[in-house]
Amino acid sequence: MDSEKAADNFTLSFCLAPQEYSDQGDGIFSCFNEAERKGLYIKLMKHGKIEVGFGNGREIFFFSSINKHTEKNTWNMISVIFRKDAGWCDLYINGILSNRRQFPRHMRLDWPEGKLCLGKYMADSTYEEKKTGVFCGWMKGILVHDYCLSFAEAERLHAQYPCGQKVAALSINRAAWKNDIQRPAYHLIAPGKWMNEPHAPVYYKGNYHIFYQANVHAPIWNHIQWGHMISTDMVHWRDLPLALETEEGTLDPDGCWSGSALIDKNGLPRIYYTAGNNEKFPNQSVAMAVSDAEDIELTRWHKQDSPVQEQTEGWMGEFRDPFVWLEKDTYFMLVGTGDENNGGGNAILYSSGDGLDWTSHGFLLDYEYEKNEELGHVWELPVLLPLRDANGNIYCHILLLCACQIENAAVETYYFLGYWNSEEKSFHKFHEKAMLLDLGNGTFTGPSGFVTPDKRSVLFTIAQGKRKGEEEFYSGWAHNGGLPLELSIAEGKLRLKPIREIYALKKKKLLELADVSSGEANRQLALIKGNRLWMLLCTDCDEAGIVTCCEEQRIKVYYDRKTGRLGAEDEKQICMGKYRGTEDLVALDGGEIRMEYFLDHSMIEVYLNEQKSMSLRNYIRGTERTVRVSEGMERITKLEVWEMENAY
The missing domain is CATH 2.115.10.20 (Glycosyl hydrolase domain; family 43)
Known part of the structure; x- marks a missing residue:
């Protein structure tokens, strides 16, 4: 389409099937500079409304569909007809004149320099990437006429397309993320x-x-x-x-x-x-x-x-x-x-x-x-x-x-x-x-x-x-x-633990030890890598901890019996957990420290004696995580590590 002719009279037509909307609207056609008040855009708004805007370099004119809107998961035909001499911009949807915007007769549309976008709304000439404004659905026909269609021609054109025919609703395929090392697989x-x-x-x-x-x-x-x-x-x-x-x-x-x-x-x-x-x-x-x-x-x-x-x-x-x-x-x-x-x-x-x-x-x-x-x-x-x-x-x-x-x-x-x-x-x-x-x-x-x-x-x-x-x-x-949690009460205190059904995902036992030091445990843990693991650590020592590693990255979750503190820190020893004061302490005066650990790609969840939990994110730059226990534990009474299945 010649830009000089496009400043006078033209028709833009699109056959499309929207599958989702956004609150701000999504671009169907965009060659528009809002700051300079130049160009034209066509947007799909919420609930199937169509908005059209255009500028002459001095003023912006815009209007929305009224008599007819597009339908979701359905083929629709829309035509925008710019009639310079008449001073009308018409919007046809599925053969119906939905709305019209008047402007001064003989006014020419002023096009900005820059790119023309289909399926995305861009409002300026810099065209920086934005997260909104992307059309979600199908387009099967885009027609450009360097003249104005008459009313009868617009109706005949729309009749040639499958207006009203249904398409399948949007379905997101989980398999698209099967290789994403950050995305949880059993949560x-x-x-x-x-x-x-x-x-x-x-x-x-x-x-x-x-x-x-x-x-x-x-x-x-x-x-x-x-x-x-x-x-x-x-x-x-x-x-x-x-x-x-x-x-x-x-x-x-x-x-x-x-x-x-x-x-x-x-x-x-x-x-x-x-x-x-x-x-x-x-x-x-x-x-x-x-x-x-x-x-x-x-x-x-x-x-x-x-x-x-x-x-x-x-x-x-x-x-x-x-x-x-x-x-x-x-x-x-x-x-x-x-x-x-x-x-x-x-x-x-x-x-x-x-x-x-x-x-x-x-x-x-x-x-x-x-x-x-x-x-x-x-x-x-x-x-x-x-x-x-x-x-x-x-x-x-x-x-x-x-x-x-x-x-x-x-x-x-x-x-x-x-x-x-x-x-x-x-x-x-x-x-x-x-x-x-x-x-x-x-x-x-x-x-x-x-x-x-x-x-x-x-x-x-x-x-x-x-x-x-x-x-x-x-x-x-x-x-x-x-993880879904079971809540109960014991000795007047809240108890929380993952639902028992989650343990059906334990796929393969990778390690089981009893009565070993942390040094011996870590020598055997060094052989284990993965992104979906369950670990049970039990000790009668005063301190216990589990460390998740990937290359130089490290997250440590620990419990100190003497202070009652359940905490977490990264490789720079920066605190990652929450601690307000004594109300967040966990008193385990005697008996065994029992830490239950769930690793699911970027998710880490640790449960301490069913009394408190620690949920953290673990985004890595490598491909697999390793785990180890804190140094200094003289006796680990029990250590188990299992590979967990994908739940989907």
Whole structure:
């Protein structure tokens, strides 16, 4: 197309099938310089809208589709017709004039210098690489005419293309990352792209289900939907289609954010989730979706037309992550927000007879923010689970939360132990200071939990990626789940350990030793390399540690019985763990130190006597990790090392 003619009259046509959207819009055609107000762009916006913008060097004109939008997973034909003499820019979608933008008659379009981009939006002449603006879908036809199509010609052109024909929904192939030495292989992980917190675990007719915050378009937080996986054992997960997607003209045009799931009084699965709508304030409400009874894999969810709860208290605009459970014929719900009384975060407690009409009982927890400033000004993902003793009796409950809007601290998962009284609708905490389950300094976050059919309280979490955004973007995936944990109580203290099903992944025993020194252990460990390992280290010494190595890189996790400190450091002896003070100490006055170690590519998880954990990231520049134990242990009573299977 001659640039001089293109300044006068032209038609650009595209046959395309979008498969995902982004909040900012994705480029179909871009030869545009926003600063100079020159050129033209065509963007695919959320919910299939098309936006067109153009400039004459002095002013930018833009408009969006109205009468017709493109459809997801469907072939569409769009034409942009620039009519200089008439002063019209027309947008046709699937043979329909969707909208028109008027401009001064005889105005010429001024094209900028630089590259023309197809399938990516670029707004300036430098064309620096950006993470957003990339079209996600198929294009099968691009036509350029150096004249204006008439109305009849545009209709005939569109009729020649397969408008309305369906294409397969976007499916991400896990095999694309099979050689990625950083990507976990037996942890809960999305097939690719973006994964935020796993949530809403539920068991239904022989299967466990877990959902997660997903962006299948790109490995960034954007245009969040509900991903969905299914399993018979909470270890081997199979990918299912998205469970919830944002929809224009509904409660959730701007996001289907975190929530929970349960089986209702009638035996039917329900989802309660945070519906995002930026056209309202507050922009968050609690919405509900139900599944068909005959839908064993829970792939069809039907959203309710109205919110089940809107915000009336707490920090207005901060109201999310409903956690709902059924107890003694009553539904209860916690929703995270901020507490205007003490300035910190809190959760609002609701009750209901049917799970639809809710009564508020105010803030769940009475606490002093000055003693718990690391909990932030808003709570996300509040969870309340029973803790059972060795006899299976409920001894107390645990209230878990993810701190948000924190000053001078990393995001963490904290907990309070206490008595929950369903009749009085109250929670009485045992301690003033919030406690940490994990001392990995911000890797272990985003709690969600449920009670399994065999009465175990199981906790799911997100393992934060800890890489720079650019590294995550070019790797093609971001974040994964932590190992699912069983929570219980013993001697009045919280106990946590990986679910027992995880040990079915122990594939091959690589080493077993008893009553040896650390020197002898390391001589034999030197022969072992791998990226998926399980290790058990037991000693009656006062200090114990496990070191993960790759070339010059090193991460050491250690426990000192004399100080009670569980810590971690890198090869430069820089502290990697979290330590606030005495509340984070672990007292093992006598008996054996038992450290259980899980290595899954970039994931390291260490569990100390089922009392505290340490979750860390271990990105390497080599190809394989090695492990060894800390020097100076005179007697290791037991040491086992196993290779772990890939769970996918």
